[in-house]
Amino acid sequence: MARNNVDKEKRKRKTSKGDAVSDIAEILLYIPEILVFPFKVIMWILRVIKRSIGSVFDSL
Template sequence: MGRWREKRKKHKQEPSSFWDLLADILLWIPELLLLPFRLIIWIGRGFFRLIGNLFDFY
């Protein structure tokens, strides 16, 4: 248990720099722009699978 605590103390997170923040923002912009389209596709696929499963019962 003591080793685990020592390793944890050694690996304390360093404060983020401006460049890290800028890189994170630039990587998240495309994700946020594409999220609504992904949600529409996921909902559509689920809806069509539900309809397809209803027809399988008959």
């Protein structure tokens, strides 16, 4: 019975180390997305404005 408790504790420690590494990796992967997102939004807005202005001039 004591052996099972020791095994469970070892498994918990191993998973907690892996969780920390995966959390750090996830944060590092999100940084480029966070930096690029505002530029994507600006491009989407400019594209909508361009299409709107283009459709106004096409109807003339």
